[in-house]
Amino acid sequence: SQTIHQWPATLVQPVGSPLSLECTVEGTSNPNLYWYRQAAGRGLQLLFYSVGIGQISSEVPQNLSASRPQDRQFILSSKKLLLSDSGFYLCAWTGTLLMGYGYTFGSGTRLTVV
Amino acid sequence: AQTVTQSQPEMSVQEAETVTLSCTYDTSESDYYLFWYKQPPSRQMILVIRQEAYKQQNATENRFSVNFQKAAKSFSLKISDSQLGDAAMYFCAYKDNAGNMLTFGGGTRLMVKP
Numbered sequence: 001s002q003t004i005h006q007w008p009a010t011l012v013q014p015v016g017s018p019l020s021l022e023c024t025v026e027g028t029s030n031p032n033l034y035w036y037r038q039a040a041g042r043g044l045q046l047l048f049y050s051v052g053i054g055q056i057s058s059e060v061p062q063n064l065s066a067s068r069p070q071d072r073q074f075i076l077s078s079k080k081l082l083l084s085d086s087g088f089y090l091c092a093w094t095g096t097l098l099m100g101y102g103y104t105f106g107s108g109t110r111l112t113v114v
Numbered sequence: 115a116q117t118v119t120q121s122q123p124e125m126s127v128q129e130a131e132t133v134t135l136s137c138t139y140d141t142s143e144s145d146y147y148l149f150w151y152k153q154p155p156s157r158q159m160i161l162v163i164r165q166e167a168y169k170q171q172n173a174t175e176n177r178f179s180v181n182f183q184k185a186a187k188s189f190s191l192k193i194s195d196s197q198l199g200d201a202a203m204y205f206c207a208y209k210d211n212a213g214n215m216l217t218f219g220g221g222t223r224l225m226v227k228p
Binding site for chain 2: 032034038041042043044046049051088090092100101102103104105107108110
């Protein structure tokens with residue numbers, strides 16, 4: 001069966017420090033991968049999505065970037081964090097043939113920039 | 115662009131009673147999918163129920179059912195026999211057949227009173 005792993009679960013980073021959040025999917029190949037951010041008590045904001053290795057689409061211009069170095073690995077990065085980058089980050093995947101079944105989400109990373 | 119609107123930021127229900135959460139969407143497509151996701155305090159996103167637009171029959175999953183009104187572009191979620199564990203944020207989401215992404219509504223916070 002397919003599973004999605006996201007880490008770390010929580011992270012406290014100082015302003016100006018770099019960021020790397022990782023998401024991996026098991027049990028499938030060529031998944032569509034997504035990064036979302038959620039502010040406290042708010043909805044989900046799509047940050048990036050990827051339909052294949054090296055293919056990244058950015059939905060919101062910001063201080064973050066994403067990469068997909070391997071088929072089932074999706075990384076969210078920043079060179080210098082801002083206070084406004086604080087939030088809850090969710091990774092999600094779906095299969096090309098499973099688009100009608102919605103996304104499966106990881107357990108999320110709570111990022112606090114201090 | 116498609117939009118999804120949840121007009122109720124917060125709802126409350128007495129335990130064992132029934133509650134309905136509203137969702138409307140805007141699209142020019144005829145073939146699409148609709149979803150309800152639940153996000154409990156753990157913030158894990160859980161798929162509750164899905165509906166295929168070409169199916170007239172409303173989807174049902176145990177105590178959860180939807181009222182899908184295609185002409186009105188309405189997709190409400192009914193929770194019967196509400197339980198304390200139903201307390202969560204609920205997100206309505208839309209996906210058309212061609213795109214790679216879900217569009218989420220802003221969410222409704224459901225509180226369940228004992």
